[in-house]
Amino acid sequence: MCTGKCSRFIAIALYPLALVSVICNIMLFFPGWETKWVSEEGNGENRITPEVKYMGGLIGGGIMVLVPAIHIHLTGKKGCCANRCGMFLSIGFAALGVAGAIYSLSVASVGLANGPVCSVKGTWTRPFLNDSGSYLSDRESWAVCTEPKDVVEFNLGLFATLLLVACVELLLCGFQMVNGLFGCLCGTCNEK
Numbered sequence: 001m002c003t004g005k006c007s008r009f010i011a012i013a014l015y016p017l018a019l020v021s022v023i024c025n026i027m028l029f030f031p032g033w034e035t036k037w038v039s040e041e042g043n044g045e046n047r048i049t050p051e052v053k054y055m056g057g058l059i060g061g062g063i064m065v066l067v068p069a070i071h072i073h074l075t076g077k078k079g080c081c082a083n084r085c086g087m088f089l090s091i092g093f094a095a096l097g098v099a100g101a102i103y104s105l106s107v108a109s110v111g112l113a114n115g116p117v118c119s120v121k122g123t124w125t126r127p128f129l130n131d132s133g134s135y136l137s138d139r140e141s142w143a144v145c146t147e148p149k150d151v152v153e154f155n156l157g158l159f160a161t162l163l164l165v166a167c168v169e170l171l172l173c174g175f176q177m178v179n180g181l182f183g184c185l186c187g188t189c190n191e192k
Contacts, residue, residue, distance in 0.1 A: 003087060003183035004075065010176045011073030014097070014169065018066040021104060021165050024158045025057025031116065031155065032148030047124055049116045049155060056107025057162045064100025065169050068093035072176055075183065087183030094180060097173035105166035108159045112136070116155040118145030 029052055071093040075086040115128030115135055127144050128135040135141050135152075142152040 003179050003186065006179045007072050007075045007087075007090060007176065007183070010172050010179070011069045013172055014065055014069035014072070017165050017169050017172075018062050018069060021057040021061030021065070021162060021169070024162050024165070025052070025055055025062070028052040028057070028155065028158050031151045033154075034148060047117060049111060049114075049126075051107050051111035051114065051159075054107045056104040056111075056166075060100040060103030060105075060107065061162060061166050061169055062100075064103065065097045065173065068097035068100075068173065068176075075180070084184050087180045091177050091180035091184070094173045094176035098170060098177070101166045101170035101173060104162060105170065108162035108166060111155065111159040112163065116145065116151045118151045119147035120144050121146075 029048060031048070068090075071086075072090050075090045115126055115131075117124060117126050120127050128141070136156070145151050148154070
């Protein structure tokens with residue numbers, strides 16, 4: 001496969017991954033599928049998991065991967081960017097995608113390790129904060145969170161999805177850096 005076609009393949013794969021990352025991050029703002037937890041911060045209590053507010057999925061896995069995906073896609077097409085210079089620039093853009101994927105991966109990892117913010121006997125807290133993520137294998141301990149309903153499963157599913165998507169984005173952008181180097185040295189194989 002020539003470097004231009006490989007770039008196009010990588011970019012097309014990055015588009016849905018960036019979209020999934022953005023959607024997961026937005027959904028994390030509404031635990032239990034309710035909007036009231038975003039607006040309720042009574043008595044200084046935070047009702048949204050702090051890692052959600054870092055927007056790793058929106059900024060890192062979304063925007064910081066989408067921008068390189070657009071340029072990488074252009075290097076795979078015939079035209080202004082499908083040349084050695086375009087492939088050289090794709091290395092830098094892919095590096096931006098790697099940085100975004102690492103940011104998303106880091107935030108999702110911390111979010112999984114620390115657990116969600118929830119109501120425990122009427123007090124809003126992070127009950128799993130100091131157990132180093134061991135709550136993940138102890139499903140019975142999840143019952144300690146009474147509000148929002150099923151918040152542990154909700155956060156676990158979405159942060160795990162963000163983690164998986166960020167890993168795939170990291171691999172694809174890293175591979176594009178290598179592909180861009182070969183494209184810069186050898187050309188894109190696109191006939192004029």
